[in-house]
Every structure is written in structure tokens, then in C-alpha cells.
Amino acid sequence: MTDFYPLLPALFLAIGGMGLLLAGLTKANATQPVTLSAITLLIAAAFLTLTAPDALLFGGLLKTSLFTRYADTLIYLGAIAALILSLDYNKREGIARFEYPILVLFAVLGMIVMISAADMMSLYIGFELQSLALYICAALARDSVRSTEAGLKYFVLGALASGLLLYGISLVYGFAGTTNFAALGGVFRQGAGLGTVVGVVFVLIGLAFKISAAPFHMWAPDVYEGAPSSVTALFATAPKTAALALFLSVMAGPFAHLTGQWEMLIQILAVLSMIIGALAAIGQSNIKRLLAYSSVGHMGYALMGLVTGTVAGIQASLIYIAIYVVMSAGAFACVIAMRRNGQAVERISDLAGLAGEHPGFAFALAVFMWSMAGIPPLGGFFAKLVVFYTAFNAGYDALTIIGIITSVISAFYYLRVIKVMYFDKGRPQFDKTSAGAGFVMAVGAFAVIVFVAVPGPLMAVAGAAAKALMG
């Protein structure tokens, strides 16, 4: 039974998802009840995950620890927020299909499997499960050219990433003779040959695609813009967390002894992501594209923690990703609330004069923008502070300085959004904000503001999770 317990959340999601699929088929207008059931399932799974003990399952295919529980919880949070946002949005957009929440459930299942993976095979299975579910989500608005284009683009580039990952795994297997993480760690203790390093690089590129780190970020702006906003809200939170957690667990797990080989690559990814995130977003006039580039930048900061390869570094990355998920979910709740005459609007200039008409909405978006820019006393500042501190402490002076400079540059475009909302004259005349979007906005803004007063718990948990990962 004790071995069985850590598996329960996954089983719950799998069986629950299939059950809901059947229920949805038998009933017309099933979207709302199915979505609510999916949210309930996710909450139940979160509860099960949090109470589950550490375990090694299926002869070492899956491994749960505090680290996986930490990442799983963030994924549940992101998915729940995205589902809440989809409730009203999908209905208004006429894409309220009951399959959507079920696809989200399967994607989440894939994510928790790939995070718990202790073997390259289980990693790949989880990876593909979540990817396939998400490709369909991107094309959810199947009558819209933009959405189908986004779905196709995501599928083609995602398939390429999966291919690279699989190729890398096969190379690693070929040279090391095993796919098990612990065994790989043992093999690489003696160093690695060129072939293995090539394999590691391929794995790394495959993962970098998924977190949209530059230079593998090209799909992100188009997919973010093209996919329905409720789906984009999901993309920006749960899969990002999952992919980053996987990144951490692979790099600090089987490849931990090859730090010398991959450290430089991660540095390059981090620097490029920060720079592209800062520069490319300046010219954007579509808020979803702006957030896409901003998320590229955020991935750069999150990777800075990994560069150090220490427990403190992993802790910093974990703190960063947690705060990022909250900010992102909140910011997309604001994007989803941007509707005029029943139509979604996405241009930044559409926000002009918002502060006069909807002060609460404008304030929440301002909080998220400031937080993403890293202005104290908001949560995003502490995320950046911890990352900069650990990187600087570990002797990565240049990296830290680049990080600081790019965050000044990026402050410019976040500030522009606030400027448009507060200073520019205009009448946005947005439709009434749905209860779900208002809820996500309020909770997110509250969390981002209050973090300064109670930073302790998150930092402590992230620290313990990082220790659990590094052993």
C-alpha cells in the first residue's frame, strides 16, 4: 500500500479523465460540469500528491520526492488557474468543448510522470503524453486559422524537439548502456566521451525547446498569439514549470557529474534568453506576444540558478518558477478579461484609460507587470534577487551583470503597459470581467504583494526540495 500511494495522483487523473470522457459523451452541454469535475480532480490529486511519501516505483522507473511534489503542486496550480479561466472564456469564444478540460488532465498526467521519471524511458513517455495533449489544445479553436496554425506550428516544432530529445537519449544509452538515472549517474562519475556529450547536448536542446529558452524560442510568440487565450494561460504556466523541473532533475540527476560539459551551454541559453526576452518584447504591440517574449526572458533568469549547479542554485530556480507561475497566471487572467463587445482584444493600446474604468483590473495588471519587471516590494523582485545572489555568490559576475542590465531594459516595456493603462486617455469599454478571471487576478495579485511579508515558507520548501533533488 505504501508503494501504491505515491502512484494514486497519477491513477486518479488517468481514470478520472477517462471517466469524464465517457460522461461528456453521454450528455449534451457537458462542458461546464466536466470542467468543474476536472478542477475537483486536480485539487484531489494535489491533496494526494502532497500527502504521499517518497518512493521508488516500478523498479526504478518513477521516483517521487519533495522535489517532485513541489513541482507537481505548481503544475496543479497552473492547470487549475487555466481551467478556471477557460470556463467563461471558451464559452464566450464558442469553443466550449468538453474535451478541453480532459486534455488538460492528460497533459497534467504527462507532466507529473515526466517530473517523477527516474529513467529515460518513463521520461519520454510522460513528455510525449503532455506534448500530444497540448498540441490539440493549441488548435482548440479549430475554425480559426490562427489557432490551427498555432497548433500545427507547435506540433511540427514540438515533434522536432521530441525527436532531438529521443536521439539524445539513444546516444546516451548507446554509450552508457543504461537508461536508468541512478545507473547513468554512476557511469558518468568517471567522466564521459564525446559521443555521450553529443547525446547530452541533444537532450538539452530538446528540453530547451519546451521551456522556450532562446535560441529555441521561435515557436513561443506565434503559438502564444495564435492559441485561444485560455490555452495560452495554460502554456505559460503548467508546461513551463514541468519542463523546467525536468530540466533541473535531468541536469542535476543523471548528468550531475558532467557539470563541466553542460554548464557553459546553460549559461549561453540563459544569457540569450534574457537578452532576447528583453529586446524582442520592446517592439510588440500585442500583449500576448509581449508576454511570450517576457516568458522567454523569465526562463533565462530561472536557468541562471541551474548554472551554478548547487543546492542554493536549484533552490533559486525553484523559487523563481513558483513566483513566475503566479505572475503569469495572473497576467493571463488580465488578458482574458480584455474583451470588448463580446470580442477578445489583444492590443496593448486597447488598454488605454483602463485605470479610470476598471481600477481593480488595472491595479492587478500593474502589479503583475511591476512584479515581472522585478520592482520591489513585489514577489518578482525577490525571485530575481535570489537568482542574482546565488549566481553572484558562485562567481558568475558577468552573468549577474547581464541579468541586471536586461532587467532594466525589460522594465521599459512592462512600464509601457502601465503607462498605457494609467496615463493614456481612452475608453476601453471592456465587458464585465468574468468571476473566474477576477478570482485568478485577485488571488495572484494578493500573492505577489504579500510575498514580501511572508517569504519564509516558500523559500524553506524550495530549499528542502532542492536538497531532495541533489541528495
Added chain:
Amino acid sequence: MNQLGFPILSLITYLPLVGAFLVATLGGDGEKSACMARRIALVFSLIVLALGVFLWTQFNPAIAGYQFVEVMPWLSGISVEYRMGVDGISLFLILLTLALTPIAILASHGIKTSARSFFAAMLLLETMTVGMFAATEFVLFYVFFEAVLLPMYLIIGVWGGEKRVYAAVKFFVFTLAGSLFMLLAVVWVWRNLGTTNMAVIAHANIPPSAQTWLFLAFLAAFGVKAAVWPLHTWLPDAYGEAPVPGTIMLAAVLSKMGAYGFLRFAIPMLPNASAMFEPLMFVLGVVAVIYISYVALAQTDMKRMIAYSSVAHMGVIIIGLFTFTVEGIEGALFQMLSHGIVIAGLFICGGVLTARGQSLTLRNLGGLARNMPVFAAALMLFTLANMGLPGTSGFIGEILVIVGALKVNFWVSLLGGAGMVLGVTYSLVLVRAVLFEKYARPDLTGLKDLTGREYAMLLPLAVLVMWLGVYPSSFTHAFDAPIAALVQAHTAALNPHTAIAMVTAQ
């Protein structure tokens, strides 16, 4: 816990935050809720002012270190604590903030559009500013220092004048860019000294080569905030475009943050670099005093003229700080307080005219002394204090700075003193243009004299100006201990031999 048994500093810091929350969640729109919001904001700012005065009565001026210390775990994972405390240096800057916030709120009568947000922003600003002066932990200081930007950005941008957007963005970008260099310094200190407790890092031995870089980082951050020439260009725009209450807070309190930063970090932490950059700071100070005084003379707008005079006075403060003498630093600190009060008075005088529908272009004013005698007296008093007339607060600060400078360098003292003469010039031009001469336009004859609300704003300031000028020691006696300790530590750090000699002589 501290000697009072309750966290008075945190109470003073966060009560306005509670007020801001109350104001922001207040229902309703229009005139009635604006009035209600203003009252709530006023009440909260007066309560914290009372607490501040109580703090002053409990303050022991004989102690050089921090008093009313509060320590709590905060960012526990990375060994940063929540530390608050005051000493003689920060006490009066806190009191200055507490005294000027209610006055600024009184001056917000003209704010009609989204008034609730405005008062929430003002209270938020008070929280951040007081917190910054009371923080004795570098990271905490940085958080407050930066957070001041958020409410101020909105105050300028939403309720400001014609070019408000430009001014707000310029203000934000300048200060943000400057303070990120300080973030680097914070991280450096954190890594190399292992702590960010300000009481500890003030006496740390930092290698001189690193001191140079740290000093430049601080210069970028605090120089922008203090509007040291040539980093001052954001200031005339921000002062000119901000609404009157915003200008009061900017000129009277926020500009002191930079000077306070130099005094708190650059001078005690980096004695070698401070000594090395002393000539540079003197040059910057003297240029500010002389050049900016001329620029002030050339202004055609009352608000901008006062803004430039403010930059010139910041030059005097910078000169005083970098003399490293007790007189010079005390003078600088005194000048910070005096300048805060005087400049607030001057901007309120400007606000009095704006409230009567007048533009502040000097050409359009004139002859107001005839039908607004009380206003004329107030403007005259603040102008005289601004130019440093004996008997007013401005005199004490300037004379102390000049005496301090004289001990170090005759020319700096002479040129800095020249600023006082130039100050007289533009001050008199201002007074003549506004109060005397002929009426520029016939409708000026119809202007009414001060209202009760305006008395309530100007009278306390006038009293303070006289109090500081006539009986300065009620303030300076609190400076003596911390500044003497600061100067002594500075001399000891520069000349290890004399320090040893002093110890053996004792």
C-alpha cells in the same frame, strides 16, 4: 524588542499602509468619497505624526548607534533579517516625512479625478519613505528605496501637468537605472561581507580597489535620487509636472533619500573611496551651486525656478557631506531638514496660486502683495529662508557647511558660499516678479488671500522654519553623537597610525 516594548517603527511605517488599504477599498465615487478619502488619509498621517513625536520624546540623543531596534527573521533561507532602527541621523528625516505628509495631503484639495487612488498612493509613499529611513538592513533598505518609485510614478503620471507622461517615465527610468547599480553593490556586499546588517557593514574593512567600484555604484543610485549635477535632468521635469502634493513629497523628502544614502553607506562603508572622490564631489557640488543657480535665474516659471533652486541646495548638502568634518556633515544634515521644510513652503505658495486658477508663468504674475498680504508674507519668509537669511533655518545649515568646507579647502568654501549670493539673486527675482511690480493682468486684483486650509499648511512650516533658525540645538544635539562617531571612524580608517596614537594616548 526595543526599550518601548512595542515595535513603534514598524507601527509608524505600516499604519499608513492600513490607511491606504482603507482608502482604496472605500466605496463610491465622486465628490463625497473623495472628501472621505482625504479625511481618512489626513487622520492616518496625523496619527503617525503623533507617534513620531512620541518617538522623538523617547529618543536618547547620547547614543550613537541605532535605537528602538526591531529584529525579525525575514528571508531566512539567505540570511537576511528584518531590521529596523533609528539614530540621530534618521530620526529627523523620519519626522520630516511624517510632518510633510499631512501637509501634502492638505495640499491635495484640487485632486478630483480618481481621488481615492491618489490618497492611497500618498499613504503608500509615506510607508515606503519612512520604511527606507528606518531600515537598518541593506536589502530591506533597497526594497523600500525602490518601492518609493511605484506610488511616485503614478502620482506624477496620472495627476500631473501637461507633459506628465514624459516626466513620469523619465523619473522612473533614471531612478531605476541608478538603483540597479546599487543592487549590484548590495549583492557584492552580501557575498563578500557575508551580512547585510547596516550596523556591521558600516565598519567593515573593504579593500580600497573594491571601494572605488562600490562608490561609483552608490554615486549612480544616490546621485540620481539626490539630483547631483549632471544626474539632475529628470528633476525639473518631475517637479514641474507633478501635482503640488507630489512635488512637495519629491522635493522635500524624496530628494533627501539620495543624500541620506551617501551619508549612510558611501561615507562610513567606503572611507578610502570617499576620500579619493572628495574632489569630484566638491566639483559636482560647486557646479550645482553656481551653474544651477544661474539656470534658476533664467527660468520663466515659478515652479521650475524653485525646482532648480532645489538642485542648487542639494549641491550645498553634497559639499557638506564630503568635508568629513563634524560641522560640514551636521550642516548638510541640518540643511536637508531646512531645505525640506522651506521647499515645501515654496511649492505650497505656488499651489496657492494654481488653486486660484493662475498659471505659474512669472510674466503673468505680479503685484500680489497688495491684495494678498498674508500670502506675500509667507512667500517672503520662505524665500528668505531659502537664501539663508540669519534667523531662519536656511542660515544654520549653510553656515555650518561653509565652516566645515573652510577647514578642508578654502576655494570650495568660497565658491560654495558664492552660491548663497546667487541664491539671493534668483530669490529676489522670484519675489519681485510674483509679489511686486505691476499687475500683469487685471484679473489678478481679484485674488483672495489665504484660506483657513492654506493657513493650516503654511503656518506649521513657518513655525518650523523659525524654530530651526532660532533654536537649532533642539535638533542638532541628536546629530552630535552619531556624526562624531562617523567622522572619527572615517579619520581612523584613513590614518591607521593616528587611530593607534589616539588609543594609546587614552
